[in-house]
Amino acid sequence: MSEPSLPIGALARSVGCNVQTIRYYEQVGLLPPATRTAGAQRRYAQVHRQKLSFIRHARELGFSLPAIRELLALAEHSDSVCSRADSIARHQLEAVRRRIALLESRRAELERMLEHRHGRRVRDCRVIATLADHGLCAEERHETDARR
Amino acid sequence: MSEPSLPIGALARSVGCNVQTIRYYEQVGLLPPATRTAGAQRRYAQVHRQKLSFIRHARELGFSLPAIRELLALAEHSDSVCSRADSIARHQLEAVRRRIALLESRRAELERMLEHRHGRRVRDCRVIATLADHGLCAEERHETDARR
DNA sequence: GCTTGAAGCTCCAGTGACTGCAGGTTTTAA
């Protein structure tokens, strides 16, 4: 009958997010509304904690809120078809892989910009020169390769 | 006297960004205001094209607009000290590396979630189960290792 | 029962770097 009921701050601490985030999830309909005290303060049950924990875990993996909404709905019905959840996760994995590839190429160019010896003044600065002339970042490779 | 002057659309095509972006850069003071025709349309000179190209290149590398603002200011003065530009770039490189590390761990967990055989229904779904129980994503490794 | 300070409440604005739209004006080529 009397399920342990957490105020919002305790819930926030227990899942490691902050209070505003929880209110925001309620506002956008991701988390069901809490019960309220006579003075209109929110009190949460275990089911809320589980859902919130699910949401936070999914967010850490980079799922969007719409994707999480759908995953939560799937989780509600234990006989719904699993392939949809898989497809959402595969989609996210692909997005993460594309993002990594983009960042790897950024990293490579930044490293190339930085690894050269250069003058103390901006007129000889690799960083500025590379940004100013897009050609440099492609040609740089050839020059470097040729020199070795 | 009569420098070739591009309308905004032509400039946008020539650097591969869109028209609103150019107006936005002017609005936030990243790009100096264009000269205007009698009918108040913008006309751009080569110096604008160079700056815009610099900005876009820096954006592709993930520099923030405040960082780019500073890099542009450094580029203006060819006798300013290069180490500041280097420091901005190194900072960005570190940010990119941290981001890659985060995404790699996401990728690993998503791959672990997806690589298991599982039932057709959500009650046996790895994806949902892993999200629901944060413990699974760490423990999974041990179980898997132990079983082999 | 009273006080007090922590924690809660709502509502609203701001973040970054754009993007899109509405409704109007200018330019340019035929």
Next chain:
DNA sequence: TTAAAACCTGCAGTCACTGGAGCTTCAAGC
């Protein structure tokens, strides 16, 4: 001259929160 393409300003929307102002409620100690 006309018609279409391109341009203009101003503002709202994106995503997932985060922060603040100004007020109310709760819980613990006395």
